Amino acid sequence: MKRNPPPENRGRRVRDALGWVLSGAALAAFYWLNRLTWYMRDDYSYRLSFLTKEPIGSVADIFGSLGIHYYRVNGRLPLHFLAHLFLWLGKPGFDIVNTLAFCALAGLVCFHIRGRLRPMRPMLWFAVFLGLWVLTPAYGESFLWITGASNYLYGMLIILLFLVPYRVSAGETPRDRRGPAFSLLYFPFGVLAGWTNENTAGALGLVLLALLARQLHLRRPVAPWMLTGLAGVACGLGLMVLGPGELGRLAASGGTGGASELLARFLTVTKDALRHLWPGIALFALLLVRFFRTGGKWRALFLPGLYALAGLASLYAMCLSPMIPDRVWSGPVLWFLISGGCLYAAQPRPVLPKPWLRYSAALLAAGALALSFYIAAPRVAATGRALRQREAEGRAQLAAGETVLHLPPVLRNGTRFDGQEQRWELQPDPDNWLNVALARYLGAEQVIAD
Numbered sequence: 001m002k003r004n005p006p007p008e009n010r011g012r013r014v015r016d017a018l019g020w021v022l023s024g025a026a027l028a029a030f031y032w033l034n035r036l037t038w039y040m041r042d043d044y045s046y047r048l049s050f051l052t053k054e055p056i057g058s059v060a061d062i063f064g065s066l067g068i069h070y071y072r073v074n075g076r077l078p079l080h081f082l083a084h085l086f087l088w089l090g091k092p093g094f095d096i097v098n099t100l101a102f103c104a105l106a107g108l109v110c111f112h113i114r115g116r117l118r119p120m121r122p123m124l125w126f127a128v129f130l131g132l133w134v135l136t137p138a139y140g141e142s143f144l145w146i147t148g149a150s151n152y153l154y155g156m157l158i159i160l161l162f163l164v165p166y167r168v169s170a171g172e173t174p175r176d177r178r179g180p181a182f183s184l185l186y187f188p189f190g191v192l193a194g195w196t197n198e199n200t201a202g203a204l205g206l207v208l209l210a211l212l213a214r215q216l217h218l219r220r221p222v223a224p225w226m227l228t229g230l231a232g233v234a235c236g237l238g239l240m241v242l243g244p245g246e247l248g249r250l251a252a253s254g255g256t257g258g259a260s261e262l263l264a265r266f267l268t269v270t271k272d273a274l275r276h277l278w279p280g281i282a283l284f285a286l287l288l289v290r291f292f293r294t295g296g297k298w299r300a301l302f303l304p305g306l307y308a309l310a311g312l313a314s315l316y317a318m319c320l321s322p323m324i325p326d327r328v329w330s331g332p333v334l335w336f337l338i339s340g341g342c343l344y345a346a347q348p349r350p351v352l353p354k355p356w357l358r359y360s361a362a363l364l365a366a367g368a369l370a371l372s373f374y375i376a377a378p379r380v381a382a383t384g385r386a387l388r389q390r391e392a393e394g395r396a397q398l399a400a401g402e403t404v405l406h407l408p409p410v411l412r413n414g415t416r417f418d419g420q421e422q423r424w425e426l427q428p429d430p431d432n433w434l435n436v437a438l439a440r441y442l443g444a445e446q447v448i449a450d
Contacts, residue, residue: 079197156197397444
């Protein structure tokens with residue numbers, strides 16, 4: 001005789017089914033916005049070799065380009081390798097790969113919250129998708145624009161993947177069976193993780209030091225791979241920030257500045273954090289108050305505090321740069337999301353104990369996300385059409401025998417899901433860097449803003 005499953009099992013199945021549907025819908029929205037986003041700004045440069053100024057035609061061309069890139073542009077070679085590669089392979093393939101990478105990024109956030117991936121928690125995946133959708137100040141630049149995603153999506157993907165064994169070591173089962181081969185492997189992996197982004201890789205180093213200190217405090221053994229991984233991160237970070245192109249770019253933009261400039265940037269970053277992240281800050285504060293009011297213990301706050309420290313470090317590390325574009329904020333947002341998720345998981349009592357409350361909250365959030373997508377998608381599409389039309393107009397002028405092209409600027413279309421910017425676009429000066437990049441991309445002598 002077939003037995004009916006217990007009510008709690010039926011409830012879990014319903015919850016998981018709803019979570020898969022909502023996560024799938026969120027991922028489909030991401031893919032569609034990716035399709036609507038077109039080539040722009042730095043994409044024009046990375047479609048070509050920095051060495052020959054010709055279109056990239058092979059992996060060998062990419063390595064040749066990165067050699068001069070390291071000395072003249074900046075030190076983020078692994079991520080700009082991806083930018084070259086994606087732009088060489090083209091948009092359709094990138095749209096699929098980028099959607100899968102975004103899904104993997106959300107999965108890694110879930111892993112760092114729970115310390116394990118199985119059993120799957122699709123409702124948590126949806127919460128991560130929603131958190132990134134709501135809190136990322138320049139969503140399109142950070143995750144949809146090819147050059148931006150290569151730096152900010154894939155940079156954090158590499159960092160969170162590298163951090164997985166360290167997160168496992170922070171759990172309740174500290175026994176480590178990894179051998180010498182793993183320790184050797186983790187040095188180059190650490191170099192790669194440290195050679196990603198200046199602010200998030202610096203925060204990664206801080207996280208590793210805190211985890212090692214905890215191992216010593218709890219009198220747990222420090223495995224060799226923990227040390228080789230840390231050494232690799234330090235080497236990768238050094239290769240990036242001490243690269244000739246990196247130092248030259250910093251000097252050209254005025255350097256790190258004096259104490260007064262650093263203080264002014266600190267205040268600006270703090271003000272922008274309150275402006276961009278206030279929903280997350282408010283929710284985190286409510287969870288923290290509830291944690292203590294329901295009997296939470298300080299020791300349970302190690303992981304929320306660790307990832308919050310990483311978020312703050314990556315946030316205020318931006319003060320060292322004279323320019324702080326909104327797309328850089330995606331890294332701190334990811335660290336803060338993990339911190340908030342860990343705090344939610346550490347609550348002594350369930351936050352939403354009634355199933356109908358959980359389902360209602362999820363459906364309400366899904367409705368808000370759908371409305372936001374409905375508003376944003378046509379604007380992203382309009383920017384994409386304008387960029388494609390400008391390319392077509394430029395090629396038509398070339399076909400008519402013109403070598404100096406007159407083309408219109410294309411600005412962001414009023415939504416943070418648009419990968420285009422408001423400030424950096426074509427100028428009347430043909431020597432402006434973007435004019436030069438577009439001219440080379442189209443094969444023209446000069447481009448002038450019409």
